[in-house]
Amino acid sequence: MYVKTTKRENKSGTVRYLHLAHNEWDPAKGRAVPKVLFTFGREDQLDREAVKRLVASLSKLLEPGDALAATAASDLEFVSSVPFGGTYVLDHLWRRLRIDQIVSRVGQPKRGRRRDMTATERVLFALVANRALAPSSKLAAADWITYDAHIDGLAEIGEQPCYRAMDWLHEVTDDLETEVFDEVATLLNLEVDLLFFDTTSTYFELEEPDEPVTRDDTGRRLGDGPDDSEATKSGFRVYGKSKDSRDDLPQIVIGMAVTRDGIPVRCWCWPGNASDQKVIRQVKDEMRDWTLSKIVWVTDRGFSSEENRRYLRQGDHAYIIGEKLRSGSPEVKAALSRQGRYTEIAENMRVKEVRISDTDRFVICHNPESAMRDQHMRTQLVTYLQELIADTDKLSDFKRGELRGKIADKPGLNRYLRTTPAGKLRIDHAKIKTEENLDGKYLLRCSDPHLSAEDIALGYKQLLEVERGWRDMKQIIDLRPVYHRLEERIRAHVILCWLALLLIRIIETQTGTTWTQARRELQRLHAGTFTGPSGTFQQVTGLTKPQRDLLAKLGIPHPKQVIDLQPAPR
Structure with missing residues (x-):
């Protein structure tokens, strides 16, 4: 028939x-x-x-x-299939934020002939998508782009174009970050009243740190930064206080500013020996020219010096800063010794406000669950310490001194140990009593006279968004290991990770799900390649209900069934 x-x-x-x-x-x-x-x-x-x-x-x-x-069709051959949904969604958000237009705009010379930035923009998007979907080295990323992903407008790429795009990105980072923030603030209606800032470090498996070079006050090599007035000498990948517990390897310091909704608005890089005490001033200065409303800086205890607090108060800014309970400063002692009742607030927390001076307010926060956890941990430590020092009175002075030295290397145990005038090892019960009064507590300092104690406490708690950002940068986007050797490409690598985190956070904010779950579902949407006598075409698999729901929440249209058609040459 x-x-x-x-x-x-x-x-x-x-x-x-x-x-x-x-x-x-x-x-x-x-x-x-x-x-x-x-x-x-x-x-x-x-x-x-x-x-x-x-x-x-x-x-x-x-x-x-x-x-x-x-x-x-008997004359149609199935050639291959690659994941399609992840890059499709990321590309739509990339264009919705007008990053493609921003790249083209900031890449144009101030004078002379305009350049075509289309190819560079596509390579940069592909590298950002790679960080979000399958993080790898640039050599592996080029292979991923060519064989394992569908990037609209970029069928294949080599390693060298990736490096050239990163070199260009390093040159225009400041302008690109400013314009991207303006687009994000417009798209998401951001009201940047609380701006969270924190730093981390990432290490490099090197035998020796970088050679020192002359740098300006921002940590950039002379000639790279706008201000050459105060020069110092330092390498980029150098030894410093590692936040990855790898003090034996050279590192760099990375800072990130995040809104209360977890949207990362900017990233910075410094040499590995830069201190938290200094970087906050550069951050505040560089954010000053952005189109922001009044800012309340929220930072952790590393930025609590008097000089930093005074610097953060300049202009129409304020701060919420964590204080070290065990610092021993007169202000902290006075705040902790004040009597008063706690007020119950949301999220299993009680707060008590204490006014010490005209410029600063202290808020003592108490979490009953954390208090129980602190007590349990202390009981375990004290029990273990008792076992270690049991029968040590029978040891020689040399043996007791040797044990004392080993315990001194363990801060948790050493906190509860005291030595008698005769050199005997004992449990410090007075210290235990002092620590019991600190269970589940943390102390905040705020310079804004209008914020309530509840807003101060909950605002500081949102600093966890920055910590979640670092966790995702290192685990999902795979900030480490960094395979680059040149400083410019290391800085560009961090910017690529920041752009990937920005797109991820927007997806999580608008869908109410985690990126891990969304990525798993989106990557099940594939593009299949078919060939026949008439030519080659790519067809997208049918959408599942979870995929349709994700696209609906993001306001992204369904993909066309046939996304590419190449007629056979006649």
């Missing part, structure tokens, strides 16, 4: 009709002649749904494999 077409002439022209027919032998004519079994009607009025139902009904008479072979 086959489909036969007949033509008829009428007033409007030639009309084609479709019939289901088969050939029968005609003895009189001595040849096979077509016999019509069913008429589908006019071709331009064909009921295609009815045809689909007929084909499906006939397919039930065959085995599944035979039915698939019978309905598939």
Whole structure:
């Protein structure tokens, strides 16, 4: 059986009709002649749904494999399939934030002939998508872009174009960050009243740190930064106080500013020996020219020096800073000794405000669950310490001194140990009593006279968003290890990670799910490549309900079924 077409002439022209027919032998004519079994009607009025139902009904008479072979085009070959959904969604957000236009705009020279930035923009997007979906080295990223992902407008790429794009990104970082923030603030209606800032470090597996070079006050090599007035000498990957517990390896320091919704607005890099006490001033100065409303800086205890607090108060800014409970400063002692009742607030927390001076307010926060956890940990430490020092009175002075030195290397145990004038080792019960009064507590200092104690406490608690950002940067986006050797490319690598985190946070904010879950579902949407005598095309698999829900929450249209069509050369 086959489909036969007949033509008829009428007033409007030639009309084609479709019939289901088969050939029968005609003895009189001595040849096979077509016999019509069913008429589908006019071709331009064909009921295609009815045809689909007929084909499906006939397919039930065959085995599944035979039915698939019978309905598939015999001259069409399936070539390959790659994940499509992740890059499709990231690319839509990239364009919604107008980053493609920003890249083209900041890449134009102030004078002279305009340059075509299309290729550079596509490479940068591909590198950002790689950090979000399958983080790898630039060599592996080029292979991923070419063979394992669908990047609109970029079929394949080599290693060198990736490096050239990163070198260009380093040159325009400041302008790009400013314009991206403006677009994000407009898209998400950001009201930047609380700005959270924190630093981390990432290490490099090097035998020796970088050679010292002359740097300006921002940590950039002379000639890279806008201000060459105060020069110092330092390498970039150098030894410092590691936050990854790898003091034995060279590192760099990375800072990030995040809104209360977890949106990262900017990133910085410094040499590995830069201190938290200094970097906060550069951060505040560089954020001063951005289009921000009044800012309350929220930082942890590393930025609590008097000089830093005075610097943060300049202009129309304020701060919320964590204080070290065990600092021993007169202000902290006075705040902790004040009597007063706690006020219950949300999220299992109690607060008590204490006013010590005209410029600063102290808020003591108490978490009952944390208090129970602190007590449990202290009990375990004291029990273990008792076992260590049991019967040490019988040891020689040398052996006791040796044990004392080992315990001194363990701050948790050493806190509860005291040594008598005779050199005997004892549990410090007075210290235990002092620590009991600090269970579940942390102390905050705020310079804003209008914020309530509850807002101060909950605002500081949101500093966890920055910590979550660092965790995602290191685990999901894979900030470490860094394979680059040149300082410019290391800085560009951090910016790529920041852009990936920005897109991820927007997806999480708008969908109410984690990026890990969203990525897993989106990457199940594939683009298959088929080839045949007429050419090659790519077709997207059908959307599942979870995929449709994610696209609906993000306001992203469904992808076209056929996304690319390349006719065969004639």
